[in-house]
Amino acid sequence: xxxxxxxxxxxxxxxxxxxxxxxxxxxxxxxxxxxxxxxxxxxxxxxxxxxxxxxxxxxxxxxxxxxxxxxxxxxxxxxxxxxxxxxxxxxxxxxxxxxxxxxxxxxxxxxxxxxxxxxxxxxxxxxxxxxxxxxxxxxxxxxxxxxxxxxxxxxxxxxxxxxxxxxxxxxxxxxxxxxxxxxxxxxxxxxxxxxxxxxxxxxxxxxxxxxxxxxxxxxxxxxxxxxxxxxxxxxxxxxxxxxxxxxxxxxxxxxxxxxxxxxxxxxxxxxxxxxxxxxxxxxxxxxxxxxxxxxxxxxxxxxxxxxxxxxxxxxxxxxxxxxxxxxxxxxxxxxxxxxxxx
Amino acid sequence: xxxxxxxxxxxxxxxxxxxxxxxxxxxxxxxxxxxxxxxxxxxxxxxxxxxxxxxxxxxxxxxxxxxxxxxxxxxxxxxxxxxxxxxxxxxxxxxxxxxxxxxxxxxxxxxxxxxxxxxxxxxxxxxxxxxxxxxxxxxxxxxxxxxxxxxxxxxxxxxxxxxxxxxxxxxxxxxxxxxxxxxxxxxxxxxxxxxxxxxxxxxxxxxxxxxxxxxxxxxxxxxxxxxxxxxxxxxxxxxxxxxxxxxxxxxxxxxxxxxxxxxxxxxxxxxxxxxxxxxxxxxxxxxxxxxxxxxxxxxxxxxxxxxxxxxxxxxxxxxxxxxxxxxxxxxxxxxxxxxxxx
Numbered sequence: 001x002x003x004x005x006x007x008x009x010x011x012x013x014x015x016x017x018x019x020x021x022x023x024x025x026x027x028x029x030x031x032x033x034x035x036x037x038x039x040x041x042x043x044x045x046x047x048x049x050x051x052x053x054x055x056x057x058x059x060x061x062x063x064x065x066x067x068x069x070x071x072x073x074x075x076x077x078x079x080x081x082x083x084x085x086x087x088x089x090x091x092x093x094x095x096x097x098x099x100x101x102x103x104x105x106x107x108x109x110x111x112x113x114x115x116x117x118x119x120x121x122x123x124x125x126x127x128x129x130x131x132x133x134x135x136x137x138x139x140x141x142x143x144x145x146x147x148x149x150x151x152x153x154x155x156x157x158x159x160x161x162x163x164x165x166x167x168x169x170x171x172x173x174x175x176x177x178x179x180x181x182x183x184x185x186x187x188x189x190x191x192x193x194x195x196x197x198x199x200x201x202x203x204x205x206x207x208x209x210x211x212x213x214x215x216x217x218x219x220x221x222x223x224x225x226x227x228x229x230x231x232x233x234x235x236x237x238x239x240x241x242x243x244x245x246x247x248x249x250x251x252x253x254x255x256x257x258x259x260x261x262x263x264x265x266x267x268x269x270x271x272x273x274x275x276x277x278x279x280x281x282x283x284x285x286x287x288x289x290x291x292x293x294x295x296x297x298x299x300x301x302x303x304x305x306x307x308x309x310x311x312x313x314x315x316x317x318x319x320x321x322x323x324x325x326x327x328x329x330x331x332x333x334x335x336x337x338x339x340x341x342x
Numbered sequence: 343x344x345x346x347x348x349x350x351x352x353x354x355x356x357x358x359x360x361x362x363x364x365x366x367x368x369x370x371x372x373x374x375x376x377x378x379x380x381x382x383x384x385x386x387x388x389x390x391x392x393x394x395x396x397x398x399x400x401x402x403x404x405x406x407x408x409x410x411x412x413x414x415x416x417x418x419x420x421x422x423x424x425x426x427x428x429x430x431x432x433x434x435x436x437x438x439x440x441x442x443x444x445x446x447x448x449x450x451x452x453x454x455x456x457x458x459x460x461x462x463x464x465x466x467x468x469x470x471x472x473x474x475x476x477x478x479x480x481x482x483x484x485x486x487x488x489x490x491x492x493x494x495x496x497x498x499x500x501x502x503x504x505x506x507x508x509x510x511x512x513x514x515x516x517x518x519x520x521x522x523x524x525x526x527x528x529x530x531x532x533x534x535x536x537x538x539x540x541x542x543x544x545x546x547x548x549x550x551x552x553x554x555x556x557x558x559x560x561x562x563x564x565x566x567x568x569x570x571x572x573x574x575x576x577x578x579x580x581x582x583x584x585x586x587x588x589x590x591x592x593x594x595x596x597x598x599x600x601x602x603x604x605x606x607x608x609x610x611x612x613x614x615x616x617x618x619x620x621x622x623x624x625x626x627x628x629x630x631x632x633x634x635x636x637x638x639x640x641x642x643x644x645x646x647x648x649x650x651x652x653x654x655x656x657x658x659x660x661x662x663x664x665x666x667x668x669x670x671x672x673x674x675x676x677x678x679x680x681x682x683x684x
Contacts, residue, residue, distance in 0.1 A: 135599070149533055181584075183488065183583040190580065191491055191492065222588040223588065224591060226591060239584055242564045243564075245563055249564060249568060249589070250568070250588070251596060253568050257477070261620035275617060278600070278604055278610055282603060
């Protein structure tokens, strides 16, 4: 199993991605990782880490001269065929890798994956789908969070279907419950496209209808996104991005205020030390800078995106998700099921 | 100065609203409050509080037989002329009160205020506008958060104008900065209506243009809503509601996890006690169940809405905002300025 890893999109240089890759190959003996990026820089990091030892065989380097700027849009990115991002995605196209991870510009990555790999036949729009922690200790899939702005009824239904297959395959949930994001739980609430999607999903998921295997739960409000009440939340890319960034903003704000409170004086600093076990887990779980791994679902290949500010632990957990997606052949499962339904 | 206070919309009975009203008239000697609702219930509460003493002269009761259910929409509510909500709003229409507060159903309140008081001439759509705390210790106005679903370019610009006048009048900010909510800060990002509003606001706020007195800052991302970087954030009612409920959801989630962590055993409970001063302020500031007072701006009258789950402290702070809005004659100031511009 081979992963192509664009190590140049990190805000803090390529060291964190490389450390995560090394941890992965240590843990999974069936895995090879191709580090894609500036050959000199990568070699330098590996030399520093391994000193006189030999770099493990499961690690290889694919040199790429250019780096897609973090501000780049899709058009700028697809015009850079020698970028680490394009080269990493191309390795999947050429079947030299089974999946790809990048933490570069979201819009750029979307453009490059789209151009090089194309979409799954029958899926009109891909979606970014993060896997988020819930209050109940489980996971919830939210899609789309920014591959699109607006989405049609049929696109939203295709998101539900893809997430259903992902949830079954990767998260082992037998019959994942699916909700639509809305500003009220009532059927007649919200924007026209949400009301229409509600009606169509309700109809298509009735017994004997074509999507009767989907478990449609109805609407969910943004305040309950992380409640764990449902397994999948479907929305247009604009709303999803607003939810994700609002959650992220509030978490950052509260933790920074708590930190400020605990660093006021020596006594509060001492209290902070004692309270550490209380906060352990909470902060890490909901600090979106440290998680935020998302699959670009609907693309004809297994493409994951990590946050640009990820640390090595966060790259590691995204690589693990990517490995699972490859192992479970998730994209082919989506392809097959979509083809059967069309 | 007289406030009409619908005390029947509270999730926890009419006692909290009554306690808040009593605190207000104790503090502000120029203020009278008319408690609108079930006469027997209100009298009972007052009797319990004052025992053999006389109820203060600044408190009066306006009996209303019906209560608008929390699930009521606008049409159901306007068909209940004898509800405490309708009666309270009607006191403003008849100039027996200078402003009104209710914590009943949002959709119902919007409908009732709309029907009885109408809009300010020149304003097509009213907006719910909460005043939210920021990281820098100031306030930010966010509108609309749910009086509308979609909004046109001109409606969004009228929101900016009304909030500008409110911010100057009530919050004493000389030249409040105004941002549009968007999923990126770049001018060409986001939904079509946001891009058009950006272009039009940019043009209208240039020197010598008609709205050159407005301080247009550009786009702001949802994660920065509470940063304090801007004073006013304008968006359609759907997006604003999604932001508000996402922020609320995340705050509730984090505080419930922290509470869980601190109540694990005797030792953590002891730590929680010691840590109380650290958390003091943080939780109260960002617990939206305890704040959430919002003006229904654009209506031809001064109408405030409190959260149904408010405690007496939260009703008190919303009543204070309402008193200030009456004192500063905010609605007439908006009226005059809008009339001048048309």
